[in-house]
Amino acid sequence: MPEHAxxxxxxxxxxxxxxxxxxxxxxxxxHGHLHTITAHCTDCHGTGHARTARTREGxxx
Numbered sequence: 607m608p609e610h611a612x613x614x615x616x617x618x619x620x621x622x623x624x625x626x627x628x629x630x631x632x633x634x635x636x637h638g639h640l641h642t643i644t645a646h647c648t649d650c651h652g653t654g655h656a657r658t659a660r661t662r663e664g665x666x667x
Contacts, residue, residue: 615655621647625654 617623624647631641646652 618647618650618654618656620649621654623654625650625652 618625626644626646628642629645631643633641635641647654650656
């Protein structure tokens, strides 16, 4: 019997799978920690996966 495996999710071509990154704003607080912000990929919205284009078949006659 053949086994059906789900296809691997497509990696977002814009961020190459690195959807969220920490960016330093420069400077440190009084405890020595860096000031950082989180930036998310605008195309995949932070998931790292591209949406697959689903094609629907028309009604068969």
